[in-house]
Amino acid sequence: MKPHAVLSIFILCLGLFSPWSLKAEETQQFTDWMPHEFFNKFMDETGKKDAKGKNFWDRGHRLTAVECKWANGWQLYRVAIGKSPKGKASWWMWYLGMDQKSFESRLGSLGKDGYRLVQMNVSESPSGIKSYAGVWHKIKEKDAPNPQAAAQAMMEEYEKPAPEAGGEPPQ
Numbered sequence: 459m460k461p462h463a464v465l466s467i468f469i470l471c472l473g474l475f476s477p478w479s480l481k482a483e484e485t486q487q488f489t490d491w492m493p494h495e496f497f498n499k500f501m502d503e504t505g506k507k508d509a510k511g512k513n514f515w516d517r518g519h520r521l522t523a524v525e526c527k528w529a530n531g532w533q534l535y536r537v538a539i540g541k542s543p544k545g546k547a548s549w550w551m552w553y554l555g556m557d558q559k560s561f562e563s564r565l566g567s568l569g570k571d572g573y574r575l576v577q578m579n580v581s582e583s584p585s586g587i588k589s590y591a592g593v594w595h596k597i598k599e600k601d602a603p604n605p606q607a608a609a610q611a612m613m614e615e616y617e618k619p620a621p622e623a624g625g626e627p628p629q
Contacts, residue, residue, distance in 0.1 A: 488538045491527070497535040518542050520550045523577040524591045528584060538577075546597050549573070554591035561590035568594045 492500060504514040523538035535554065542548050551573060553564055565575060573594035581589050 487540070488523070488525070489536045491529070491534040491536045493532055493534060501537075520548060520595070521552050521593050523579075524552050524554050524593055525579040526554055526581040526589055526591050528581060531584065533581075533583070533589075543597055546599055548598075549596045550593060552591070552593045554579075554589070556590040556592075558588060558590060561592065564592070572596045572598075 489500065504519075507513050518541055519539050520542045521537055522540040525536050527534050537552075551568060553561075556564065561578075568575075573596045576593050576595050578590065578592040581591075583589065
């Protein structure tokens with residue numbers, strides 16, 4: 459069995475029994491709990507560009523956790539924000555409101571793309587429906603070659619037309 463499949467099964471089994479979170483490795487600094495509308499406004503604000511064309515995330519921050527819970531019939535959300543690693547290229551993805559099948563699919567597809575699950579949360583609605591959320595990070599040295607760009611360059615070279623007979627071979 460593949461390692462990510464074993465991890466997925468372990469994480470999902472734990473999630474079947476109670477709401478819980480797998481904490482990210484860095485210290486969590488969470489926002490307050492917010493209802494859906496306020497959460498969306500908060501996240502929209504972090505994406506707004508300043509006069510220099512940069513948003514909150516461009517200025518060295520990244521999401522490290524996302525959590526959901528139910529209280530008094532309301533679904534509430536909060537996030538933890540950390541600093542992006544210095545001297546490294548980093549990407550992060552986050553999803554919330556997934557069912558178990560969607561979470562497992564996301565775990566597999568993002569893992570194949572080099573992302574690592576750093577935090578997950580499982581919450582249960584008053585009607586017993588489980589909802590999964592997670593944050594994934596991908597980090598590489600800034601001077602490391604971009605494998606996607608290298609593959610694209612190889613494909614472009616491969617797709618070039620062959621030289622005509624008698625012509626000079628490509629250099």
